[in-house]
Amino acid sequence: NIGKGGFGCVWKVRHKITKQIYAIKVIDKKSIVNQNLVEQTNREIEIMYALDHPHIIKLYNHFEDDTDFCLIMQYAAKSHLYAQIKRLKRLDQKTAAQYMREVISAVKYLHERTPPIIHRDIKPENILLDSEGRCKLADFGWSNFHEGNKQRETYCGTPEYLAPEMINKSGHNEGIDI
Numbered sequence: 001n002i003g004k005g006g007f008g009c010v011w012k013v014r015h016k017i018t019k020q021i022y023a024i025k026v027i028d029k030k031s032i033v034n035q036n037l038v039e040q041t042n043r044e045i046e047i048m049y050a051l052d053h054p055h056i057i058k059l060y061n062h063f064e065d066d067t068d069f070c071l072i073m074q075y076a077a078k079s080h081l082y083a084q085i086k087r088l089k090r091l092d093q094k095t096a097a098q099y100m101r102e103v104i105s106a107v108k109y110l111h112e113r114t115p116p117i118i119h120r121d122i123k124p125e126n127i128l129l130d131s132e133g134r135c136k137l138a139d140f141g142w143s144n145f146h147e148g149n150k151q152r153e154t155y156c157g158t159p160e161y162l163a164p165e166m167i168n169k170s171g172h173n174e175g176i177d178i
Contacts, residue, residue, distance in 0.1 A: 003080075008026045008031075008068070024071065026068050032069065047143050077130060107178070120144070
């Protein structure tokens with residue numbers, strides 16, 4: 001087990017034949033159905049399949065069984081940015097600048113898509129680090145498309161990291177990720 005979220009766990013797994021390492025996000029289907037989040041889970045999968053960027057975690061495949069939804073994703077060997085900051089206590093300027101460039105590149109890519117994609121839960125725990133220490137934006141569970149000039153109204157994200165427009169419930173667009 002390499003991670004735990006509100007609806008399931010992430011496991012490090014190895015393909016039996018190729019020996020390739022992956023992360024598999026196992027989402028409890030009963031929780032998703034009971035909280036009426038099936039459409040949101042399907043949207044997460046749709047969005048992740050559409051993305052191809054060096055600083056966004058890659059979704060390779062998915063499946064479901066009677067109890068779980070399973071997403072087979074790229075494995076990030078060095079955990080997440082929050083763990084890195086906690087371990088080191090602080091980042092040097094060069095490393096912090098690298099992380100900022102990589103995350104900004106990923107967010108710019110999302111916002112330049114047609115229609116733009118809003119992540120809505122950018123936080124150190126959702127910025128994974130690969131074996132080379134490069135950032136990979138992950139967890140698109142709260143993500144959605146932003147179509148037209150209409151503001152999105154969904155109140156979502158992690159309470160400790162909410163943007164002012166989310167807290168004020170004043171509506172938002174892709175600018176909320178900034």
